[in-house]
Amino acid sequence: MLSFLARRLGLLIPTFLGVTLLTFALIRLIPGDPVEVMMGERRLDPQMHAEAMHRLGLDRPLHEQYLNYLGQLARGDLGQSLRTRESVWSEFASLFPATVELALAALLLACVLGLLAGTLAALKRGSILDHGTMGLALTGYSMPIFWWALVLIMFFSVELGWTPVSGRLDLLYDVEPVTGFMLIDTLLSEEQGAFLDALRHLILPAIVLGTIPLAVIARMTRSAMLEVLREDYIRAARARGLSPARLVFVHALRNALVPVLTVFGLQVGSLLSGAVLTETLFSWPGIGKWLIEAIGARDYPVVQNGILLIAALVILTNFVVDILYGLANPRIRHGR
Amino acid sequence: MPRRPTALLLAGLLAGAVQAAPSSLVVCTEGSPEGFDIVQYTAAVSADASAETVFDRLLRFAPGGTELLPALAERWEVSADGLEYTFQLRRGVKFQRTPWFAPSREFNADDVIWSFRRQIDPAHPWHKLSPRGFPYAESMAVGELIARIDRLDDHRVRFVLRYPEAPFLANLAMGFASIYPAEYADRLLAAGTPERLNSQPVGTGPFIFERYEKDAQVRFRRNPDYWDGAPAIERLIFAITPEPNVRVQKLKAGDCQIALYPRPVDLPGLRRDPRIAVLEDEPLLVAYIGINTRHPPLDDVRVRQALNLALDKAAYLRAQYGEDGAAPAAAPYPPSLWGSDPALAGWPHDPEWARTLLAEAGHAQGLKLSIWTRPGGGPTNPNPGIGAQLLQADLAAIGIQAEIRVLEWGELIKRAKNGEHDLVFMGWAGDNGDPDNFLTPNLSCTAAASGENQAGWCDERFDALLREARRTTDQAQRAALYRQALAIFHEQAPWIPLAHPREFAAVRRDVEGFVISPLGTNNFAGVRRTPASDPE
Numbered sequence: 001m002l003s004f005l006a007r008r009l010g011l012l013i014p015t016f017l018g019v020t021l022l023t024f025a026l027i028r029l030i031p032g033d034p035v036e037v038m039m040g041e042r043r044l045d046p047q048m049h050a051e052a053m054h055r056l057g058l059d060r061p062l063h064e065q066y067l068n069y070l071g072q073l074a075r076g077d078l079g080q081s082l083r084t085r086e087s088v089w090s091e092f093a094s095l096f097p098a099t100v101e102l103a104l105a106a107l108l109l110a111c112v113l114g115l116l117a118g119t120l121a122a123l124k125r126g127s128i129l130d131h132g133t134m135g136l137a138l139t140g141y142s143m144p145i146f147w148w149a150l151v152l153i154m155f156f157s158v159e160l161g162w163t164p165v166s167g168r169l170d171l172l173y174d175v176e177p178v179t180g181f182m183l184i185d186t187l188l189s190e191e192q193g194a195f196l197d198a199l200r201h202l203i204l205p206a207i208v209l210g211t212i213p214l215a216v217i218a219r220m221t222r223s224a225m226l227e228v229l230r231e232d233y234i235r236a237a238r239a240r241g242l243s244p245a246r247l248v249f250v251h252a253l254r255n256a257l258v259p260v261l262t263v264f265g266l267q268v269g270s271l272l273s274g275a276v277l278t279e280t281l282f283s284w285p286g287i288g289k290w291l292i293e294a295i296g297a298r299d300y301p302v303v304q305n306g307i308l309l310i311a312a313l314v315i316l317t318n319f320v321v322d323i324l325y326g327l328a329n330p331r332i333r334h335g336r
Numbered sequence: 337m338p339r340r341p342t343a344l345l346l347a348g349l350l351a352g353a354v355q356a357a358p359s360s361l362v363v364c365t366e367g368s369p370e371g372f373d374i375v376q377y378t379a380a381v382s383a384d385a386s387a388e389t390v391f392d393r394l395l396r397f398a399p400g401g402t403e404l405l406p407a408l409a410e411r412w413e414v415s416a417d418g419l420e421y422t423f424q425l426r427r428g429v430k431f432q433r434t435p436w437f438a439p440s441r442e443f444n445a446d447d448v449i450w451s452f453r454r455q456i457d458p459a460h461p462w463h464k465l466s467p468r469g470f471p472y473a474e475s476m477a478v479g480e481l482i483a484r485i486d487r488l489d490d491h492r493v494r495f496v497l498r499y500p501e502a503p504f505l506a507n508l509a510m511g512f513a514s515i516y517p518a519e520y521a522d523r524l525l526a527a528g529t530p531e532r533l534n535s536q537p538v539g540t541g542p543f544i545f546e547r548y549e550k551d552a553q554v555r556f557r558r559n560p561d562y563w564d565g566a567p568a569i570e571r572l573i574f575a576i577t578p579e580p581n582v583r584v585q586k587l588k589a590g591d592c593q594i595a596l597y598p599r600p601v602d603l604p605g606l607r608r609d610p611r612i613a614v615l616e617d618e619p620l621l622v623a624y625i626g627i628n629t630r631h632p633p634l635d636d637v638r639v640r641q642a643l644n645l646a647l648d649k650a651a652y653l654r655a656q657y658g659e660d661g662a663a664p665a666a667a668p669y670p671p672s673l674w675g676s677d678p679a680l681a682g683w684p685h686d687p688e689w690a691r692t693l694l695a696e697a698g699h700a701q702g703l704k705l706s707i708w709t710r711p712g713g714g715p716t717n718p719n720p721g722i723g724a725q726l727l728q729a730d731l732a733a734i735g736i737q738a739e740i741r742v743l744e745w746g747e748l749i750k751r752a753k754n755g756e757h758d759l760v761f762m763g764w765a766g767d768n769g770d771p772d773n774f775l776t777p778n779l780s781c782t783a784a785a786s787g788e789n790q791a792g793w794c795d796e797r798f799d800a801l802l803r804e805a806r807r808t809t810d811q812a813q814r815a816a817l818y819r820q821a822l823a824i825f826h827e828q829a830p831w832i833p834l835a836h837p838r839e840f841a842a843v844r845r846d847v848e849g850f851v852i853s854p855l856g857t858n859n860f861a862g863v864r865r866t867p868a869s870d871p872e
Contacts, residue, residue, distance in 0.1 A: 032746035165585040285552035
């Protein structure tokens, strides 16, 4: 087990180095000059432009800039945004809870509905219900997020007026960020009704972001469930006269969950990438929107370290899932 | 129809919208402010969140106009040679009291001197602390212009210039000339936290900054001690909403009372809505195509005139800005600005004449040119792809084969400065209500030398007129000089002037006193809300 851990950990460092090199190279390969972008339509003479480049350290050779960047990372310094002067870490930390809140809501929705739909489809295999759910899952999986979001906004927000159009909270509520999780902060504040308002704001973005994982989980659950239902112990249990509900939801589902859970680790990455679009569409102040704006402004430190932080998160999640999987399954940890 | 209990519960949960307190104003703005230390930033959205709310300047522009009014300076005198400006400062002006700063004294001459020396004096302790420098002060060469600033007494300061500069007073009303409390700066420096100047701004303005939640909202409350009378609005909130259609939806839903910059396509729907009023104005904007006069055969004035004659401007305007979205341009600045020439009509759409001119210039066989444009749209060029294609088609009609190249904005500016283009789509926003602000940065010989003049056009007669106008303080005389310059511009055709885009804002009917500024900024100090007039 120890050598397995060591091997996995040893992989982390080169992976991170690879990410730093990639983000560093990519943002510089995209043509565009941060000083010009900062100035908008105002113009600088070449000398002032050169001074600004020097001030930002962008006049040095690329390899030197990269080594400086690595040195900075080694000191645990994530740098400052070129645009706002705020430290990248504090910006990330202030926006990340919004993304986590949205992703958790989406994941919760995807799990509950996905498990339910997958189980029902497996039980009624070949029925209209089965074909219907799986068809819907395929549709959900292939739906472009931006279009789906606009459809929902047009219908529920504009036509029916049930849900807010965008944002996390009606701005007339004055809720100070404490934890950064709006559902918690509204409960901590003294504003009446703010919690329900925050919940209403969460509904549409969570549906949009949860659609793809929901489809994936529904399909995974269905096939895992079908497999489990064929096992001897299920047939034995059925023969012993267990109630169908108990049989399915206690015995079969528990075992079917094992392969489904491994999908979770992989969903973290796709949830974060889906969040970029969803946050932009709903003006949801999280890291997705933050990164998009930083790329547009050629804000090098934010793009490099923002992506690094997200990559770290995805890699660590997968690492933890790997370890847990290894603990549960000795064949994996012995490298077979 | 009877509803099931769950549906009722759901509807109850979903439908309970908050009723807006009329003392609050929520504005759906188009983007996040870059920061609040306004001298570091150039975006209008940053100016709205700091220069127009937290800060004041010595002078200000009249709401909705470009006329200069006294602000922190009550009056001023200009010496006969135009080199010395003496300002009498307003007494009894209080700096804002915030949780992070309690002022111990009122506004005085020290604050004026601090605010300018910081930007123009490299030896000033704060000069090096701006990582981005001071874009306006630098690009306008304010440091070269101002020889020194004298403190005459607590309430009098004198600016001594190195050369006469007619737009100087108008420049002092711009955002970068905002007055900061020197006392606050001293305390921040002593505490070793100078970056707070950018995140916790303090000024003398109508609204006190409360909190910024990145990409979500900026909150202000009214300044009860404002020298010009406290605003009627108690709480001012900017709801940051970059998507224009979302801004409109939020306005309709009552989530905000003002939606800035709706798209022209959304205007007919908004105008039909009885709860909403659409405001419009002609801001100081010009969209144009720069013709690189250094690339033969574009150095031939006949070819440049032919290009102007080839473009079907009316069709271009309709496709680009929608009906009524813009007025056709004939000059480098809008006709609403003083010093414009109402008689100047611009080149007509006349492909026949264009072909004749091309033939005279020896290009009857046709020509090959490149058209440069940017990928994403902006206020002066909302849909660059379509615009470039229209130009391409119009040029083909007179026998010019044009290739379209789309370059990312920063790259486009850089390479256009090097003069690599033939034709390039550009725009300019004026920010002090002076014609010089359009002409010198874009069309002077100095600007041609540095590359900022994308036409690379340097005309001695034109340049001499600009210089003379800058050194003249009489506005009528200056206007006459600019009219002469416009005639040369028209005849020499270094640009294809395209349009003066209009600017729109949609407001709920209960909002009173909001006016669009031609300078592209938004000020809410004079806004009030009258709940009775909002028919729900």
